[in-house]
Amino acid sequence: MANAAEDTTLAPPQNAPPQNAPPENVPPKRWGDEEDDPVEEPSASSSNSEEKVASELKVEALTINDDESKINKFLDEPQDSNITAVTDTPYESASSFEDLNLSPDLLKGLYVEMKFQKPSKIQGISLPMILNPPHKDLIAQAHNGSGKTTCFVLGMLSRIDPKLKMPQALCVCPTRELAIQNVEVLRKMGKYTGITSECAVPMDSKHYVPISKQPPISAQVVVGTPGTIKKWMSSRKLGVTKIKILVFDEADHMLAEDGFKDDSLRIKKDIEKHSSHCQVLLFSATFNENVKNFVSRIVKDYNQLFVKKEELSLEAVKQYKVRCPDEHTKTLVIKDRILELGEHVGQTIIFVRTRNSASILHKALVDLGYAVTTIQGAVSAEDRDKIVQEFKNNLTKVLISTDLLARGFDQQQINLVINYDLPVKYETSEPDYEVYLHRIGRAGRFGRKGAVFNLLCSDRDEMLMSKIEHYFGSKVAEVKSWDSDEDFNNALEVAGLL
DNA sequence: AAAAAAC
Numbered sequence: 001m002a003n004a005a006e007d008t009t010l011a012p013p014q015n016a017p018p019q020n021a022p023p024e025n026v027p028p029k030r031w032g033d034e035e036d037d038p039v040e041e042p043s044a045s046s047s048n049s050e051e052k053v054a055s056e057l058k059v060e061a062l063t064i065n066d067d068e069s070k071i072n073k074f075l076d077e078p079q080d081s082n083i084t085a086v087t088d089t090p091y092e093s094a095s096s097f098e099d100l101n102l103s104p105d106l107l108k109g110l111y112v113e114m115k116f117q118k119p120s121k122i123q124g125i126s127l128p129m130i131l132n133p134p135h136k137d138l139i140a141q142a143h144n145g146s147g148k149t150t151c152f153v154l155g156m157l158s159r160i161d162p163k164l165k166m167p168q169a170l171c172v173c174p175t176r177e178l179a180i181q182n183v184e185v186l187r188k189m190g191k192y193t194g195i196t197s198e199c200a201v202p203m204d205s206k207h208y209v210p211i212s213k214q215p216p217i218s219a220q221v222v223v224g225t226p227g228t229i230k231k232w233m234s235s236r237k238l239g240v241t242k243i244k245i246l247v248f249d250e251a252d253h254m255l256a257e258d259g260f261k262d263d264s265l266r267i268k269k270d271i272e273k274h275s276s277h278c279q280v281l282l283f284s285a286t287f288n289e290n291v292k293n294f295v296s297r298i299v300k301d302y303n304q305l306f307v308k309k310e311e312l313s314l315e316a317v318k319q320y321k322v323r324c325p326d327e328h329t330k331t332l333v334i335k336d337r338i339l340e341l342g343e344h345v346g347q348t349i350i351f352v353r354t355r356n357s358a359s360i361l362h363k364a365l366v367d368l369g370y371a372v373t374t375i376q377g378a379v380s381a382e383d384r385d386k387i388v389q390e391f392k393n394n395l396t397k398v399l400i401s402t403d404l405l406a407r408g409f410d411q412q413q414i415n416l417v418i419n420y421d422l423p424v425k426y427e428t429s430e431p432d433y434e435v436y437l438h439r440i441g442r443a444g445r446f447g448r449k450g451a452v453f454n455l456l457c458s459d460r461d462e463m464l465m466s467k468i469e470h471y472f473g474s475k476v477a478e479v480k481s482w483d484s485d486e487d488f489n490n491a492l493e494v495a496g497l498l
Numbered sequence: 499a500a501a502a503a504a505c
Contacts, residue, residue: 201502225502228502230503259501376500377501
């Protein structure tokens with residue numbers, strides 16, 4: 001498998017300045033970001049067109065020479081990101097995927113299917129830690145949209161024994177949508193490896209088959225949500241004896257007291273009871289002090305990558321606050337200012353705090369003649385899948401969501417995020433800083449430009465906003481008048497979207 | 499209150 005001992009240095013925080021000015025709007029894909037295909041034919045089911053692109057690109061992609069990738073080494077980092085490594089094992093940061101001793105089939109998937117050229121910063125640092133013996137556990141924090149998914153997907157794919165037709169890797173995610181998205185990335189990246197995968201989320205009613213009537217899972221990788229994974233494990237359909245890598249995506253939430261802590265620990269303990277050595281990977285953009293403290297106690301001998309909270313905000317995403325006289329005005333601002341101007345910009349996601357306000361806002365915008373779709377946890381599985389697919393295919397432009405989609409949702413065409421409500425922690429008056437950061441991270445994937453509009457209409461909102469600014473040390477500019485097209489136009493121009 | 503939930 002991977003290199004045993006590497007006689008090299010610990011990966012230092014790299015502060016290499018970009019050698020070129022950042023490109024205007026959409027940076028060319030030079031390093032391993034996730035799916036980057038602009039949707040050309042919204043109606044086409046993507047598989048056919050992808051086949052074509054893949055074969056066209058095959059020759060070029062596979063002949064990228066080493067020298068060229070070294071020349072490009074410092075280009076196009078989405079920001080001068082400071083990731084600090086804590087480890088007592090020497091690792092060398094990978095500057096090309098060739099450095100990682102991946103199988104040819106996996107490299108082909110990276111270049112041909114994913115169209116990656118070189119690892120992003122988090123990938124370069126974390127992958128040697130994940131892939132090389134002694135396969136230590138890892139707590140990895142990195143910016144939103146910096147390519148964390150690729151880290152753990154590649155980790156799972158490269159540690160599978162292809163001859164063993166049993167579950168060997170398990171990835172636990174907080175939502176159905178994230179599990180589906182992750183398994184799609186895994187299948188695309190692993191297309192040439194023959195590795196099999198299963199998505200463990202509740203079946204929609206159309207495909208429902210009782211678990212007792214289903215055969216045991218033979219897929220080598222399982223990606224899913226806690227409830228279904230637990231169900232499969234307890235009904236003995238998901239064997240865990242051969243699992244050697246366990247991933248928690250959005251790990252801070254998966255292990256938070258008010259998140260999925262109990263489910264996650266249960267899954268982890270069951271695996272560790274029955275499997276000899278299982279590597280645990282915890283990935284998220286956020287780990288607050290509380291949860292960092294807790295997670296560092298549940299992993300064993302581990303490596304750690306982290307980012308200071310003051311350096312976590314995405315520089316390419318401009319944040320604004322808009323003072324509105326009342327709740328009703330918020331709807332008008334969304335309709336008359338943001339959506340009118342944003343129409344030519346890309347896709348928009350509007351976050352609301354409750355399912356109920358999602359429905360109310362949905363109805364208000366539809367009544368005003370806007371085509372919007374809404375997703376929240378009370379929507380049926382089928383409809384959720386359909387709504388997400390339509391949005392990912394760019395058939396819908398404006399999506400209203402609860403915090404269901406706050407984390408991980410990867411859609412590169414989103415460049416406007418609207419906080420209809422600011423996120424607040426349950427049973428306290430404190431802002432939910434982590435959710436705020438994840439929400440705004442839905443824009444600005446891989447260094448792309450974006451704008452966030454926070455709609456405020458009370459002293460409480462003002463207080464929440466200023467606490468958020470203070471916490472992240474990031475300035476939130478003011479849009480002077482909610483009533484002024486010029487002000488909004490200007491805001492989008494400053495954000496680089498017009 | 500949001501998230502998962504074949505209970």
